Amino acid sequence: MYKDKLEKAKSLIDNLEYIKAENILRELYLSYPKNVYVAFELGKVYFFQNNFIESRKLFFQTKNCNELAVHSMLFLAKITIKEKKYHEAIDMLLLVKEKYGNKLEVLYELSKLYSFLQDDKNLLSIYNEIIEIDRNNVDIKFKKFELLHKKSETIEECLFYAEELIKNQNIGIKQKNSLLNFIEYSTKKSLLKSLPQNLSVAVTGACNIDCLMCTAYKSSWVLSEKTKNEIIELLPYLYNIKWLGGEPLLYKDLSRLMDIANENNVQQHLVTNGLLLNENIIRKIIDYNVFMQVSVDAPNKSLYEYIRKGASFKNLLDNFELFNKFTKNKEYHFCLNCVILDENYKILDDIIKFAAKFNFTDVSFIMKDNTNCYSKEILSYISQNLNLYYGIANEYDIKINSVLFEVLKKTNIKKINTEKVNNSLFCIIPWLSFCIIPPGIVTADCACSLRSLGLQEGKSIFEVWNDRHGSIVSRIVLVFRIVPGAAETRPVVVEQ
Ligand SMILES: C[S@@+](CC[C@H](N)C(=O)[O-])C[C@H]1O[C@@H](n2cnc3c(N)ncnc32)[C@H](O)[C@@H]1O
Numbered sequence: 001m002y003k004d005k006l007e008k009a010k011s012l013i014d015n016l017e018y019i020k021a022e023n024i025l026r027e028l029y030l031s032y033p034k035n036v037y038v039a040f041e042l043g044k045v046y047f048f049q050n051n052f053i054e055s056r057k058l059f060f061q062t063k064n065c066n067e068l069a070v071h072s073m074l075f076l077a078k079i080t081i082k083e084k085k086y087h088e089a090i091d092m093l094l095l096v097k098e099k100y101g102n103k104l105e106v107l108y109e110l111s112k113l114y115s116f117l118q119d120d121k122n123l124l125s126i127y128n129e130i131i132e133i134d135r136n137n138v139d140i141k142f143k144k145f146e147l148l149h150k151k152s153e154t155i156e157e158c159l160f161y162a163e164e165l166i167k168n169q170n171i172g173i174k175q176k177n178s179l180l181n182f183i184e185y186s187t188k189k190s191l192l193k194s195l196p197q198n199l200s201v202a203v204t205g206a207c208n209i210d211c212l213m214c215t216a217y218k219s220s221w222v223l224s225e226k227t228k229n230e231i232i233e234l235l236p237y238l239y240n241i242k243w244l245g246g247e248p249l250l251y252k253d254l255s256r257l258m259d260i261a262n263e264n265n266v267q268q269h270l271v272t273n274g275l276l277l278n279e280n281i282i283r284k285i286i287d288y289n290v291f292m293q294v295s296v297d298a299p300n301k302s303l304y305e306y307i308r309k310g311a312s313f314k315n316l317l318d319n320f321e322l323f324n325k326f327t328k329n330k331e332y333h334f335c336l337n338c339v340i341l342d343e344n345y346k347i348l349d350d351i352i353k354f355a356a357k358f359n360f361t362d363v364s365f366i367m368k369d370n371t372n373c374y375s376k377e378i379l380s381y382i383s384q385n386l387n388l389y390y391g392i393a394n395e396y397d398i399k400i401n402s403v404l405f406e407v408l409k410k411t412n413i414k415k416i417n418t419e420k421v422n423n424s425l426f427c428i429i430p431w432l433s434f435c436i437i438p439p440g441i442v443t444a445d446c447a448c449s450l451r452s453l454g455l456q457e458g459k460s461i462f463e464v465w466n467d468r469h470g471s472i473v474s475r476i477v478l479v480f481r482i483v484p485g486a487a488e489t490r491p492v493v494v495e496q
């Protein structure tokens with residue numbers, strides 16, 4: 001009888017029916033308080049319900065049972081991770097490893113932690129240990145490739161590894177394309193057999209508002225049916241797709257394209273002014289874990305409506321409240337985009353506080369026109385306040401992304417030296433990415449000034465990718481000489 005109930009509770013847990021499972025298990029636990037199997041399942045239920053206090057008590061009870069020790073310790077480590085005590089969690093997992101040998105579950109958890117903490121040395125040794133046990137695991141082999149790839153000094157080793165791995169029968173379509181892509185740019189090929197790994201698409205030139213700093217080509221232009229179908233064809237190869245505009249939420253087929261991108265396991269990014277969000281699209285954004293970037297630029301009504309002409313601050317706040325209702329108790333990352341302007345540079349601290357109020361996890365401070373066009377006064381103001389910005393961000397657990405801030409952190413910089421190059425490519429974006437901006441212009445990245453007429457001439461994405469007037473020209477230019485304005489050469493001059 002007790003066993004039947006326990007089995008029933010386990011299958012409810014498998015079906016994510018935690019409340020029903022909890023009811024059965026609590027009753028069992030009252031009758032059998034010393035039964036470790038009941039305690040363990042109840043601990044799991046509490047863990048999945050984010051009740052870590054009760055969960056921890058139960059796993060402490062079960063960790064001394066040999067059969068349940070490894071999994072109990074694993075859950076205790078996961079609770080410690082939730083509390084953001086990463087190094088303590090690593091110590092716990094290493095202890096389990098020492099005591100019970102190399103268990104795959106423990107190694108996987110350690111690899112996630114080392115990866116999060118960017119501890120590449122330990123990560124590499126854990127990957128090697130996993131591969132020793134699980135020799136057919138191509139995913140880990142691919143991650144090992146990515147890790148080797150990160151370290152430029154291991155390029156020869158990485159090329160050798162990639163050439164071996166690409167022959168593996170079990171390798172996925174995205175991974176195979178990525179390996180081929182790597183082999184091609186490492187050997188400086190201009191004509192590629194591989195396809196892009198990342199795509200940015202302005203789906204329409206239309207916009208519902210008219211921001212004072214916007215340089216986007218605003219028009220009634222929309223993605224053609226032909227290009228839309230080519231994007232769908234490309235999705236199985238892609239790691240990332242970024243939906244841009246104009247205002248992307250005005251495009252009638254965005255929702256369908258998002259469905260197909262999700263079916264193809266593509267990480268989606270959406271850059272939006274946030275004014276057209278509604279329940280349907282919010283559900284989709286959250287379900288598909290789309291990384292949404294909402295452009296705000298000001299934390300108060302008067303300045304917001306001055307910069308974002310035609311927008312309603314109230315409408316924006318209502319949408320944030322609706323969005324927050326759906327993300328409550330969910331681990332969801334989204335970003336506030338703010339273009340640094342003459343009008344807002346003195347209130348960047350308030351913008352971070354505003355982001356915190358609406359539960360944003362990231363704030364991007366974007367350079368106007370993607371270049372440094374700021375006066376000495378603005379640069380020194382921001383420079384003097386960097387500690388304040390990072391302090392507030394830290395307080396609210398917000399991540400700041402900003403090329404300008406990164407540069408200003410380093411003192412006495414006159415100019416980022418783009419002339420100093422060694423034999424390796426200084427920018428590989430034209431090998432990895434393809435970007436479509438209205439009205440069908442093609443570039444490697446929306447901030448890259450190497451542009452071609454691209455799709456305007458009726459060509460397909462696949463043609464332009466290897467066309468001497470399209471992407472190929474950027475690659476040739478990058479292989480042979482430095483071009484100011486290419487994607488990764490946006491020098492920031494800080495006048496002294
Ligand atoms: C052109 S908009 C398109 C998406 C959407 N309409 C929006 O506003 O988010 C893409 C991003 O570019 C930013 N942006 C607008 N004008 C800019 C400029 N002059 N320089 C750099 N970024 C700019 C916007 O704030 C937004 O984050």
Ligand code: SF4
Binds near residue numbers: 207208209216295
């Ligand atoms: S909402 Fe976006 S596309 Fe529209 S004007 Fe503003 S920045 Fe430009």
